[in-house]
Amino acid sequence: xxxxxxxxxxxxxxxxxxxxxxxxxxxxxxxxxxxxxxxxxxxxxxxxxxxxxxxxxxxxxxxxxxxxxxxxxxxxxxxxxxxxxxxxxxxxxxxxxxxxxxxxxxxxxxxxxxxxxxxxxxxxxxxxxxxxxxxxxxxxxxxxxxxxxxxxxxxxxxxxxxxxxxxxxxxxxxxxxxxxxxxxxxxxxxxxxxxxxxxxxxxxxxxxxxxxxxxxxxxxxxxxxxxxxxxxxxxxxxxxxxxxxxxxxxxxxxxxxxxxxxxxxxxxxxxxxxxxxxxxxxxxxxxxxxxxxxxxxxx
Amino acid sequence: xxxxxxxxxxxxxxxxxxxxxxxxxxxxxxxxxxxxxxxxxxxxxxxxxxxxxxxxxxxxxxxxxxxxxxxxxxxxxxxxxxxxxxxxxxxxxxxxxxxxxxxxxxxxxxxxxxxxxxxxxxxxxxxxxxxxxxxxxxxxxxxxxxxxxxxxxxxxxxxxxxxxxxxxxxxxxxxxxxxxxxxxxxxxxxxxxxxxxxxxxxxxxxxxxxxxxxxxxxxxxxxxxxxxxxxxx
Numbered sequence: 001x002x003x004x005x006x007x008x009x010x011x012x013x014x015x016x017x018x019x020x021x022x023x024x025x026x027x028x029x030x031x032x033x034x035x036x037x038x039x040x041x042x043x044x045x046x047x048x049x050x051x052x053x054x055x056x057x058x059x060x061x062x063x064x065x066x067x068x069x070x071x072x073x074x075x076x077x078x079x080x081x082x083x084x085x086x087x088x089x090x091x092x093x094x095x096x097x098x099x100x101x102x103x104x105x106x107x108x109x110x111x112x113x114x115x116x117x118x119x120x121x122x123x124x125x126x127x128x129x130x131x132x133x134x135x136x137x138x139x140x141x142x143x144x145x146x147x148x149x150x151x152x153x154x155x156x157x158x159x160x161x162x163x164x165x166x167x168x169x170x171x172x173x174x175x176x177x178x179x180x181x182x183x184x185x186x187x188x189x190x191x192x193x194x195x196x197x198x199x200x201x202x203x204x205x206x207x208x209x210x211x212x213x214x215x216x217x218x219x220x221x222x223x224x225x226x227x228x229x230x231x232x233x234x235x236x237x238x239x240x241x242x243x244x245x246x247x248x249x250x251x252x253x254x255x256x257x258x259x260x261x262x263x264x265x266x267x268x269x270x271x272x273x274x275x276x277x278x279x280x281x282x283x284x285x286x287x288x289x290x291x292x293x294x295x296x297x298x299x
Numbered sequence: 300x301x302x303x304x305x306x307x308x309x310x311x312x313x314x315x316x317x318x319x320x321x322x323x324x325x326x327x328x329x330x331x332x333x334x335x336x337x338x339x340x341x342x343x344x345x346x347x348x349x350x351x352x353x354x355x356x357x358x359x360x361x362x363x364x365x366x367x368x369x370x371x372x373x374x375x376x377x378x379x380x381x382x383x384x385x386x387x388x389x390x391x392x393x394x395x396x397x398x399x400x401x402x403x404x405x406x407x408x409x410x411x412x413x414x415x416x417x418x419x420x421x422x423x424x425x426x427x428x429x430x431x432x433x434x435x436x437x438x439x440x441x442x443x444x445x446x447x448x449x450x451x452x453x454x455x456x457x458x459x460x461x462x463x464x465x466x467x468x469x470x471x472x473x474x475x476x477x478x479x480x481x482x483x484x485x486x487x488x489x490x491x492x493x494x495x496x497x498x499x500x501x502x503x504x505x506x507x508x509x510x511x512x513x514x515x516x517x518x519x520x521x522x523x524x525x526x527x528x529x530x531x532x
Contacts, residue, residue, distance in 0.1 A: 175401055182387045182398055189385030192347055193445065194373030194402030 008269050018147030019264040025153035027260020028160035029219060033233045034240035034252040035164060036211030042247030043184045043204040046107045050091075051237065052230025053115035053122075054209050058084055058216035059225045060126060066133045066220070073133050073220035074155060080213040088209025092202040115230075122227040130224040138221045152221040159218045163211065164253050171249070180204055184247070236263075239283050245296025254294055258282065300325050300484055301346070301377070301453055306355035306365070308345045315341040317508045318355065323453060323486050328479045330487045330495040330516065333505035339488045340382050342505075343457050347379045348372045359453070373402045376452030382461065382488075384442040388431025392422050395430050395441055399448025407450065415444040418474070436467040443474070453484045460491045472498055496520045 033055060040048045061080050065071040071079070095114060100107040141150035171177035182190045183200045191197055215233075223229065240259050244251025259279055266278030286294065301323040309315040315338045323329045333339050345352045348369035357365040359377050387395050396415060400408045416423040419440040425433055430441055439459055446454055456475065460468040472494050479485055479498070489495040496502055496516045504512035504525065512525055519525055 175397070175405075178390065178394055178398055179401060181390055181394075185389045186385055186387050188349070188381065189387060190398075191349060191369045192373070192379050192381055192385065193398050194370040194449070195398070196368070196370050 011268065014146040016265060016268065018144075019268045020261050021144065021147050021149070022153070023261035023264030024257055025149065025157050025260070026264060027257035028157040029215060029256075030233065030236050030240050030259055031253045031256025032156075032160040032163060032215040032218065033212055033237040034244065034256055035160075035167065035249060036208035036215075037234070037237050038241045038244065038247055038249065038252045039167070039180075039204055039211070040208040041241060043180055044107065044201055046104055046111065047238070048205075048208065049108065049112040050115040050118065051111075051208070051212060052232075052234030053118045054084070054088070054230070055212040055216055055233060056122060056225070056227060056230040057087075057118060058209075058213040059220060059223075059229060060122065061213075062216050062220040063131055063133055063225045067131075073135065073217050076220075077214055077217040080217060081210045084213025085206040085210040087206075089202045089206035091209070092205035093198070096205070097198060097201060119227055119230075126227065128227060130226045132224050133220040135221045150222075152218075156218040156222075159214065160253070160256075163214055164249060167207070167211070168249050176200075176203065236279065239279060243283055243286055243293055245293030248293070248295040251293055251295030258286075258294075300327075300360060301486065302356075302358040303342075303346070304356045304358075306342070306345060306352045306357060308341055308350060308352040308355075310341075310350070314353070315508050316345070316352070319505070319508070319510055321503050321510060321513070323484055326479075326482050326484050327501065328475070328485045328487060328499050330489060330499035330502040331505060332489060332492050332495060332502055334490060337505045338508040339505055340457060341508075343379055343381070343455055343488060346372075346377070346455065370402055373449060376403065376450065377455070378403075378446045378449045378451035378453070379455040380442045380446040380457060380459065382457040384435075384438045386430040386433075386438050386441050386445065388429065390430060391427050392425050392430055392433070392441055393427060395445050396422075396448050399445035400450075402449065404448065404450040408448070411448050411450065415447055418447070418477075419444055435462050436464070436470075439463060439467075439471065447478075451483065453486060454478070455486045455488065457488045458490065459487075460489065460494070468494065493520075 037048060037051050040046065058080050061083065062073050062076045065076045065079060066073055091114065096107055096110050099110045137151050139150060141148055171181060179190065179195045179200050180203065182195060183197055187197050236259060240252060240255040243259065244255030262278045262282045263276065267275030270277065303319060303321050305318045305320055306316055307314065307318055319342060331339055344350050346357055348367050351366040355365065356363060359375055364372055387398065396412050397408060400411060404411060421437055422440055422444055425437060430438060433441060443459065460471050463471060468491065475485060475487060476498050487495055487499060496519055499516040501514065502516045502519050503510050512519065
């Protein structure tokens with residue numbers, strides 16, 4: 001096969017299909033990281049630069065729960081998800097909200113500052129070494145014929161779908177969820193209905209952080225932990241958020257899956273490093289035709 | 300019920316209110332009239348706890364509420380329907396009404412929704428539509444309906460007739476009269492002088508952050524000086 005003068009290897013349909021399937025599983029993780037990011041963007045209208053760093057911290061939490069206390073990384077979710085919520089809530093309420101004085105550009109820089117501090121803390125406390133959670137089942141899985149899927153991949157996909165669905169229901173059917181949506185579009189109106197806007201900001205930040213904490217649990221069995229691990233996911237998660245439509249949950253999920261599949265097929269044809277170019281290519285292509293993203297609201 | 304004494308307020312260094320005093324009694328309909336920029340909305344936002352006055356006292360049911368957080372003011376039953384409606388455009392009519400009872404009267408939500416759609420049958424037709432897709436008049440009905448969901452003890456209506464067609468303005472004032480007849484205390488902030496005076500018990504006129512005229516609505520209606528200088532009649 002020939003593409004723009006570059007000769008591409010040709011693969012059987014099964015191989016391509018197999019790549020696409022493993023892309024779905026990878027995309028599920030991207031979606032979950034993007035979910036928290038898109039929620040925080042949708043409500044606070046800020047890009048949270050600390051998101052990747054919070055993912056990294058949560059992955060360390062999962063790692064230490066496993067290495068020190070022998071807690072299974074999936075079971076660790078019961079601890080890191082509430083922990084992530086509380087940490088995110090406190091971080092927003094005590095640092096980000098307090099320093100912002102209501103100005104978005106300051107919030108942006110504060111999240112960047114928080115991420116630098118936390119990352120260097122991790123470097124200092126945990127060193128730059130990669131660490132791995134080892135679970136007895138990490139190579140077990142099912143053979144789909146075209147591709148072999150391990151249980152951690154299945155857990156990541158199922159976990160992401162369940163968490164997205166749960167968050168969607170929460171936003172739709174609970175008073176707090178409705179208050180979050182109200183604050184996202186009409187702060188003054190929300191305040192006059194007795195909604196504590198500062199509290200809702202912190203709740204949103206907490207839920208966003210809880211999402212990355214869940215992602216950390218789902219990632220731990222397959223990815224090594226090191227202080228910069230967050231960037232691996234969060235840069236792609238930014239792409240997913242914009243691609244899916246900023247602030248849209250369904251967009252985050254579909255965008256994550258699109259990027260995951262694109263990346264895996266790109267890697268198959270163009271190799272491990274050049275393959276990542278396909279992410280940018282599909283990103284530009286989609287935005288050319290849908291400037292507000294796949295599920296974005298019209299501006 | 301609501302008692303405002305010598306309130307001075309504004310934004311940062313800009314003083315808007317230079318010592319405003321007024322009262323709203325139990326079950327009373329009091330109108331605050333004034334042109335754009337007189338400070339009417341500034342006063343409302345200080346009453347509702349969005350801003351904290353520089354000086355003076357705002358008492359509701361005898362308790363000081365100047366500088367108290369807005370959610371606590373909602374808890375007490377002082378509900379503002381803001382200028383420009385400020386409905387939640389990304390949410391359905393139903394959800395907007397539900398959030399009206401976010402802090403107050405939450406257990407009576409279902410019953411109060413029935414009551415609101417009885418007052419505004421139009422909202423029933425638009426029940427699952429996004430509030431952002433409603434017409435201006437429908438949004439105003441929704442904003443008032445949302446305010447009623449909290450079972451207000453005192454309802455502040457900030458320019459409810461703004462941007463409505465003459466027919467809808469008539470309808471709006473008929474509704475205000477009806478709510479008042481049910482015993483609800485209303486603080487009506489308006490530019491629509493003649494119609495406000497027709498429904499109000501008492502009225503205040505605000506100019507440049509000061510109350511310049513006050514009295515029973517009927518008297519103001521026939522006040523030659525006011526008619527000439529302010530109403531242009």
